[in-house]
Amino acid sequence: MSSDNALIGVVDRPGAERDALASTIAKDGLAVLAAADVDQLPAETVLVVVHSRAVSPGDWPELCRRLPTLVVSDDRQDSELFSAVDAGLVDYVVDPLRHGHLLRRMIRRVIEVNRLAGERERDRLRLAELNEHLETHLAMLRLDQQAGGQIQRKLLPPSPQYSGSVRCDYWLAPSLYLSGDFLDFQHFDERYTIFYFADVSGHGASSAFVTVLLKYLFNRWQGEWDGRDPEALAPGWLAALNRELLDTGIGKHATLFVGVIDREQRYLHYSLGSQFPMPLLVADDTTLTLAGEGMPVGLFPDVEYPRLGCALPDDFRLWLCSDGILDCLPGASLDERLEVLMQRARSHRTLAGLRDSLALGEQVEGNEVAADDANGDELPDDLTIMMLSGFGDDNA
DSSP states (O other): OOTTTSEEEEESOSSHHHHHHHHHHHTTTOEEEEESSGGGSOTTEEEEEEEGGGSOGGGHHHHHHHSOEEEEESOTTOHHHHHHHHTTOOOEEESTTTTHHHHHHHHHHHHHHHHHHHHHHHHHHHHHHHHHHHHHHHHHHHHHHHHHHHHHHHTSOOSSEEETTEEEEEEEEOSSSSOSEEEEEEEOSSSEEEEEEEEESSOSHHHHHHHHHHHHHHHHHHHHOOSOOHHHHHHHHHHHHHHHHHHHTOOOOEEEEEEEEETTTTEEEEEEESOSSOOEEEETTEEEEOOOOOOOBTSSSSOOOOOEEEEOOSSEEEEEEOGGGGGGSOOSSHHHHHHHHHHHHHHOSSHHHHHHTSSOGGGGOBSSBBOTTOOSOOOSSOEEEEEEEEOSOOOO
16 A cells, blocks of 8 residues: 555544644645544544653553554653653654654555565565475475385395295495385295396486386386397396386386306306496405496487306306495496495405495484485485305205
8 A cells, every 4th residue: 555545544633733743744645534542533543743742651551552553742751752762663753844854754664564564574474384285295206206215125035035045135225215226136946046226317206116127027028038049138237127117108217237147166256337436346355347248228219238148256246336335435427436345345355344335324224225314414315235145055
């Protein structure tokens, strides 16, 4: 409401002085209504001009809570004026009839200040309401993410798990509640063990949904495999998954390592799609980076993935890590961090030993999967470590 359309109340004792005060205020076209008491003013009054003599000292606090108030007085040393100022009314004019122009400017200023204050209060209430809605939605989203994380963990294999004389241990730490990292380890038959290690681009809900698709597809393809041509299984799976991800059009790709362990021949058949860092094979205090390279899965059509393989020593440890581990290793360059990873893979015989050597703070609480409510800082990326070890007498 503009000040020209606002109703100004004038409170003073009836008489010529009150009428003169009302006339002075009305000179610029302001709407004015004079009254002997503030209770006589209508509800649409936006500001009251009160003479200090018209209000008892104890009534000033209540008056300033009810309406924006401007005090006028005939004398700067007026004790009633001091009472008004003590109550918090700092807008006042002395000798208003003489300073009518100043009085009208003060009235317009007080109206504008209170209009802005009203707008700020409405904005504050609106923001408080929006913030409450936002907090509610965030709490619902957090619950959904926690539930999704619990379901995702149910899709993971137990840790440790055995397939004959090959053991699988792993540890997975989501950066939030859901992870784009995923793995599986399956005992196929008396001869073969199948496993894969995946890192879907990004992290969070969309990447976690892709891991569910991976689980479903690999389980289906494993059920369709007849146990022949193990060297063709891994590249065939990667090519099929590449087509599936491209057909979905979700804009997600993944790095993968798929392996088939021939426990009878003690040989690893594998293929990979841009796995980084590369798996490390440790035996007899010697560390070997597995050879090979391949395109990421889900980026380019008609990709052929390599058929690769290597012999597995009698006592081996095969380490697979997602790239999130590089954020937890010392070193100024990538090569330095990869060298540190190789040294630690060689020096630690257990997954827990390697995990505890990383700069993870309190995020390391938990067994195979870090807890949702870990008190440490959030990890910059999902982090997963998988260790396969063997052999011994294969009685499976």
